[in-house]
Amino acid sequence: MRKFKVPLEKPEPNFSEFKDVLSGKKPAQKVHFAELFADIEVIFYITENILGNKVIHSPQEDFPGFWKQEINFWYKMGYDYIRVAGGLNFPQLKGRVAEDTALLSRGERSWIEETTGVISSWRDFEEYPWPTRESFDYSHYEFISRNLPQGMKMMICPTSGVFEISSEYLLGFEGMSYLLYEDYKLVKSVFDRVGEIIYEFYENIITLDNVEGIFQGDDLGFKTSTILSPRFLRDLVFPWHKKYAELAHRYNKMYWLHCCGNILEVIEDLIDYVKIDALHSFQDTIMPVTEFKKKYGERIALLGGVDVDKLCRLEEQELRSYVRDILHNCMPYRYALGSGNTVTNYVPVENYLIMLDEGARYYD
Numbered sequence: 337m338r339k340f341k342v343p344l345e346k347p348e349p350n351f352s353e354f355k356d357v358l359s360g361k362k363p364a365q366k367v368h369f370a371e372l373f374a375d376i377e378v379i380f381y382i383t384e385n386i387l388g389n390k391v392i393h394s395p396q397e398d399f400p401g402f403w404k405q406e407i408n409f410w411y412k413m414g415y416d417y418i419r420v421a422g423g424l425n426f427p428q429l430k431g432r433v434a435e436d437t438a439l440l441s442r443g444e445r446s447w448i449e450e451t452t453g454v455i456s457s458w459r460d461f462e463e464y465p466w467p468t469r470e471s472f473d474y475s476h477y478e479f480i481s482r483n484l485p486q487g488m489k490m491m492i493c494p495t496s497g498v499f500e501i502s503s504e505y506l507l508g509f510e511g512m513s514y515l516l517y518e519d520y521k522l523v524k525s526v527f528d529r530v531g532e533i534i535y536e537f538y539e540n541i542i543t544l545d546n547v548e549g550i551f552q553g554d555d556l557g558f559k560t561s562t563i564l565s566p567r568f569l570r571d572l573v574f575p576w577h578k579k580y581a582e583l584a585h586r587y588n589k590m591y592w593l594h595c596c597g598n599i600l601e602v603i604e605d606l607i608d609y610v611k612i613d614a615l616h617s618f619q620d621t622i623m624p625v626t627e628f629k630k631k632y633g634e635r636i637a638l639l640g641g642v643d644v645d646k647l648c649r650l651e652e653q654e655l656r657s658y659v660r661d662i663l664h665n666c667m668p669y670r671y672a673l674g675s676g677n678t679v680t681n682y683v684p685v686e687n688y689l690i691m692l693d694e695g696a697r698y699y700d
Contacts, residue, residue: 557597
């Protein structure tokens with residue numbers, strides 16, 4: 337593989353400066369990077385083949401070694417933070433499994449059952465084994481907090497969002513759709529119980545050393561619109577995101593939201609009501625990040641925007657030109673470079689490095 341400027345030999349993470357750039361307080365002096373996550377197969381490949389380290393495949397194999405490996409990946413790739421997820425589990429998910437045909441295959445790929453979930457009645461609601469404070473696992477957050485390089489911080493997210501957990505994991509989208517009209521009180525009770533549990537997790541960890549904010553994921557849209565009518569989102573979902581944002585802001589920390597799909601009809605709610613600090617997930621078929629920047633870039637920060645389809649398919653020179661155009665239109669205020677969604681295991685690793693390489697060279 338050819339020589340890139342990333343991974344960095346001497347990274348210099350500086351989350352404080354990054355925060356000022358995202359807040360619009362100062363122009364960027366370099367291109368900062370942002371991702372929701374990279375698939376573990378990508379991290380393993382780069383760890384072994386580019387960073388030259390032996391791969392530790394799970395925390396069960398070697399707890400401190402695994403999490404130091406995670407830190408080292410994000411540090412060497414030039415990020416100012418590591419997004420730390422997990423620790424809160426909503427059990428009894430229904431799912432489906434199929435062959436994973438990605439470049440760095442994991443063998444099987446799973447997705448959530450879309451019909452009836454594990455809760456379809458008040459009896460199901462009462463009998464569901466809701467997570468409790470005693471079941472929360474903060475161990476990897478605490479370990480990472482103690483082992484971050486100087487200048488590097490954590491953005492946290494224990495689980496999928498209120499909408500995703502409630503509609504996909506628990507109610508099932510089809511089941512929820514019927515219940516919205518047959519028993520709205522049950523639907524709202526599920527959303528509120530999920531929201532309360534996630535809030536309790538955040539409330540217990542937001543003041544942990546080196547936590548600088550929340551990077552919550554909650555996919556609310558698809559290609560042409562929001563999945564639910566905005567009126568349902570305003571009643572069931574946004575009040576919880578507002579609570580999470582208020583909690584972060586109470587401690588002078590940030591609230592970033594990852595949200596896939598076409599959410600243009602509710603973007604004003606997210607900016608003015610929820611008061612997100614940054615938005616992540618952009619698809620060119622909906623609105624390129626460069627267009628979004630023109631419309632909303634003075635009000636919130638934008639994270640990523642390199643369309644995943646293009647990140648997968650473009651040849652090197654086309655990809656470099658595409659990334660440079662994004663940087664030209666989005667820098668230097670309130671922007672960080674990254675994929676439009678995540679660095680999936682079907683993104684060619686070389687293309688991921690090309691994207692970061694363009695960012696690293698932008699101010700040369």
